[in-house]
Amino acid sequence: MYDIQGVNKELRSTSELLREGIRNFLDGATALPGEVFRDEEVFRDETQSIFLHEWISVACAQAVSNVGDVFPVHVAGYSLLIVRDKKNQVRVFYNMCGHRGSPLVSEACRARGGLLSCPYHGWVYSLNGNLVAAPFLNRSREDSRADDEQLSQLGLVEVRSTVWRDIIFVNLSGSAVSFEDHIAPLDRRLEDWPADELHPVSATECEVSANWKLAAENFVDAYHLPLVHREICSGFEGALKQFGVSLSDRIAGMVMPEGYGSVEEDSKEKSPIFSKLRGQKRTHIETFFIFPNTLILVEPDFQQVIVLRPQRAGLTHETFANYVVSEGSFWEAHSELSRQIDRDSLNVNDQDIDLLEKLQKSRSMSVASQTQVAPEWDQTVSEFQKIWARCFLEG
Ligand code: FES
Ligand SMILES: [Fe+2]
Structure with missing residues (x-):
């Protein structure tokens, strides 16, 4: 007869082994186990422990x-x-x-x-x-x-x-803290990039054959910019100045203080910039994850949002949305410029999708547990992983 009890026991012990691995990661003893990026059981648990309860x-x-x-x-x-x-x-x-x-x-x-x-x-x-x-x-x-x-x-x-900076958030369990409290640290951080100056350009739906966490980590990874996106970051020099910022137990980011200055401007036209931006912030590119699945980037003249919608362990749907800064009738007269900005950023997103899909394949090997972060570069990636691990174990 089929030993259903034995099978269940085996399933439980596999899961317990994995939880042990995640605890070891939090203790700093090992990398995050590779299974968390490819295992359907982990994915099922995430839907309950994370996606049900968070904003x-x-x-x-x-x-x-x-x-x-x-x-x-x-x-x-x-x-x-x-x-x-x-x-x-x-x-x-x-x-x-x-x-x-x-x-x-x-x-x-x-x-x-x-x-x-x-x-x-x-x-x-x-x-x-x-x-x-x-x-x-x-x-x-x-x-x-x-x-x-x-x-x-x-x-x-x-x-x-609720809607914040054009992003629609939900809390399915109804039990999360108020959205205002949840978002307050980032709201304050982005005061000089006010949402009421944003003008929506486009929202594109994409499908990525990769785990949603890899996409989130990639968004706050400055290390890959000089190699994968040469057209927006021409060398490691520009990326070297990046630093991580931790805003709360759900929100962290990566700032490139001279990121905007290093962008090669191939257009004669200049887009309007946020009216309150002063001093050094006029060259900042700031990227944040709002755990679990929201990614936001601001530049002096631009906002980008990625909403990650996990479908299964190795498949993610994303909304990729772009915004420029509105100023009178500027964009009515410069529709080609907004199309160009859109094309350029979609091109960057395609480069990332290609990379993520390859990463998912290599992360599907059991040896993937032996990958490790580079501490000087991957501080925000590590922070994301730690938040994930805590929420997963507690949920
Ligand atoms: S009316 Fe019957 S399922 Fe909707
Ligand atoms: Fe990228």
Whole structure:
């Protein structure tokens, strides 16, 4: 007979071994075990221990820029529906009909008449999640319309959400600290790059055959810039001055104090820069992770956001969004410049995706546990890994 108990025991011990390895990493004895980047069991645990409880980003609000826009996303096993309602508010619901659980929408669309209709049996919802019609719910020809009391108990399940610097965040468990407290250290840090001066350029959806953590680590890794992105960082000299900043137990970053100055400007036109920027900040490039899955970069004239939506251990969907600084009608007159900025940054992102997919393959070998960080360069990468390890073990 099949020994299910033995199998379960084996599964438990494998998992315990891995947890032991993660604890050893936190004690400074070993590198983070390679399995955490490729193991589906780890991924399943992450969806509970991390993605359920933290403030996670799901998309950018520019994806639902008009009232009635609907944008479905999958993130770490959760299927969500982002809408812009009639009051111009971004709201997030589970993408699940209250009747038999059918997804309401499978691709981005505009809700006709401000209504969402379930494709299974036709229940109709308004954009604030209320059920407004359920055809023949009472199975009566004379009384085909369900009464309001019946309907009011059958709305969509809404998720705690907020928008910050155009990034849509949700907290699925509802138990995380207030978003304001969570983001306050970074909000203060970015005071001179104010969100109300941002002008959205684009939000591109990409698929990366790599673990989401590798993408997060890569974003705060200055060491790779001179080799992988020569066109934005021409030599190690520029990258040498980088330093790490730790803002909270969920947010850290990497600053290149002369990063912007080292960018070769091939355009005659200069984009407007943030109006409050003074002194040395006018040459800063600052990149941050907001644990677990949000990446943000600011330059004097630019913001970039990457939202990582893990699909499985080796597959991540990302929203890659660009913003410039608005100033009167500058961008109406310089649309080619904004397209150029967009092309250049997408090119850099493609270089990263190529690199990450190769990295995922090499990290799939058991010998990958023997990789190690370079302490002088990888301080923010290490910080990300430590936050991940603590949250994973505690969750
Ligand atoms: S599952 Fe949506 S109406 Fe039945
Ligand atoms: Fe990169």
